[in-house]
Every structure is written in C-alpha cells, then in structure tokens.
Amino acid sequence: MNRRLRWKLITVLIIIVGTSALAWLPPVAARLGLPIPDAIAARGLRLGLDLKGGVQFVLRVNAQEVLALDPTATRDEVVRQARQAVDRRINALGVVESVIAVQGDHRDELLIQLPGFTDVARAREVVGATARLEWRLVEGDHLGDAAVTGRDVRRAWVARDDFGRPAIGFALTADGARRFADLTSHHIGRQIAIVLDDQVQSSPVIETPITGGEGVIRGSFSRAEATDLALLLQSGALPVSMTFLGGEYVGPTLGASSVRAGVIASLGAAWRWSSSSCWPTTGARA
Numbered sequence: 001m002n003r004r005l006r007w008k009l010i011t012v013l014i015i016i017v018g019t020s021a022l023a024w025l026p027p028v029a030a031r032l033g034l035p036i037p038d039a040i041a042a043r044g045l046r047l048g049l050d051l052k053g054g055v056q057f058v059l060r061v062n063a064q065e066v067l068a069l070d071p072t073a074t075r076d077e078v079v080r081q082a083r084q085a086v087d088r089r090i091n092a093l094g095v096v097e098s099v100i101a102v103q104g105d106h107r108d109e110l111l112i113q114l115p116g117f118t119d120v121a122r123a124r125e126v127v128g129a130t131a132r133l134e135w136r137l138v139e140g141d142h143l144g145d146a147a148v149t150g151r152d153v154r155r156a157w158v159a160r161d162d163f164g165r166p167a168i169g170f171a172l173t174a175d176g177a178r179r180f181a182d183l184t185s186h187h188i189g190r191q192i193a194i195v196l197d198d199q200v201q202s203s204p205v206i207e208t209p210i211t212g213g214e215g216v217i218r219g220s221f222s223r224a225e226a227t228d229l230a231l232l233l234q235s236g237a238l239p240v241s242m243t244f245l246g247g248e249y250v251g252p253t254l255g256a257s258s259v260r261a262g263v264i265a266s267l268g269a270a271w272r273w274s275s276s277s278c279w280p281t282t283g284a285r286a
Helices: 003-032 038-042 064-069 075-093 120-128 174-186 223-235 253-278
Strands: 054-061 099-103 109-115 133-139 142-149 153-160 166-172 192-196 199-202 214-217 242-250
Touching (some): 054 120, 075 099, 075 109, 133 174, 142 174, 142 192, 153 223, 166 223
Antiparallel strands (some): 054 242, 099 109, 166 214
C-alpha cells in the first residue's frame, strides 16, 4: 500500500471515530448513569424527537381574550408572550432540545415537541395550564378584587401543611409582601380566598398580620400536583388561555432505523473508497 494513502486512511478513520465518540458519549453515558466532563457533555449529539422519542402536541393561543380588552395589542405580540411563558415552563421541567414553533393560518398555534418526555397528559397540564393565582377577600357570597396575584410570587416550592399533606410554599416580591402585609393587617378576622384559575383552593381566616412575605397554599393536592403547581407558579402564569388541539407520544423507531441505514451506508462507502484508493487493481497483461 502507498505510504501516503495509508496515512490518509488512518487520519480519516481517527477523525471519524473521534467525532463519533464525542457525539454519542453524552447520551450513552446519561442512559448508563456514568459521569462525564461538562465540556464533553456540552458537545454531545442532540437527539430530537425522531431519534429519542417524546411528546408532541399543539396548543392554540386564545389571543382574542387580550385583543378584546386591549385594542393596542397585536396577535403576534400575544403569541410571542405566550411562547416565552411556555418556554420558561419547559425549561423548568428540565426538558432539553425542545421545539416550540408558531404555525397555523392565523399564526396563533404552538407546535411543541418534548424529546424524552413520555406523559402527554402531564405535558399538556403543565405547559398549557393558565395558572392564574389570586388572593381575594371573601365578601359575603362573592369575592373581592385580587389584592395579590401570581405575578407577585418570587419563589415557590413543595411544602407540607399542618397535617403532613402536600402543599405549596411561596415567597412574595418586596412589593407583593408589602401589599399582603397591608391586606392582612387591616382585615383580621376576615376570610381570604386563595384562587387558582377561578377555583377556590382554600379560604383561611386571617388571624394575625402576615408580614414576612411567605406562606403556604393548602388544598387537596397530591405530591405530583403540588410539584407541578410549584413549577407553574415559579415560571409564571400564561398571559392568555390556550386550547389543546391534540397530542401524541412519538416513538423513536423511524429515527433509529434511519440511523442504522445511515451507518451501514457510510461503512459501505468507506470500504469502497479505501479499497479503490489504497489497493488499486492491477491491469491484465497482454
């Protein structure tokens, strides 16, 4: 074999093996639970829905709710804000390489793909729930205006109530804490309703002023529900409601078969190239 061609072949093989190892090492290590350096993990192969499988669904942004109240707002602006809120929630879920694409005739639909996520119902609930939280004074048979809202929540976490049941702890911003302290200081003995998406979760009686800016939301929550609600409050409420248009779990079968076919074709091409370049055939003698 020609020495120059041999070194070319060796160099090409080293490059192919090295880049393949860097690309596939992070997902393989993650599946096996093996630690790898952050620098290598950051350069790993990004597996999309076709290769990794996951959840895909479509939400319609009900932009008309905002447009009817604010004539200066535009549909594109409402959809953009909704997309940003959805992105924050997906990041809080810990899903990487997600896709959020705007589509539809009116450009008011969000196509969402979550690689590696398998629960369509939970994805729909977490990503599409409005999560509008309000604290309202109980005034007879109705509720007063919202004094403090989810926008005032600085941090939220899973906690336990006095009976050991799952609950949601929260900490308010400085301004929210001040207003909450004023509200509870001036209405001792009154009931204050904690309302989530127009559903009253609880209506405790204000016994003492709450001045620390922290509290607990109690209700009939399971551990999973409390976890998701804390995530929603932490990432912020949606600026508008959304309509679920359909969703499904997409398996990685098609992507895996495509990868196998690509690997076989690449190996075949490499063999043919090496055979023709490094071992040229000898012509027939006269």
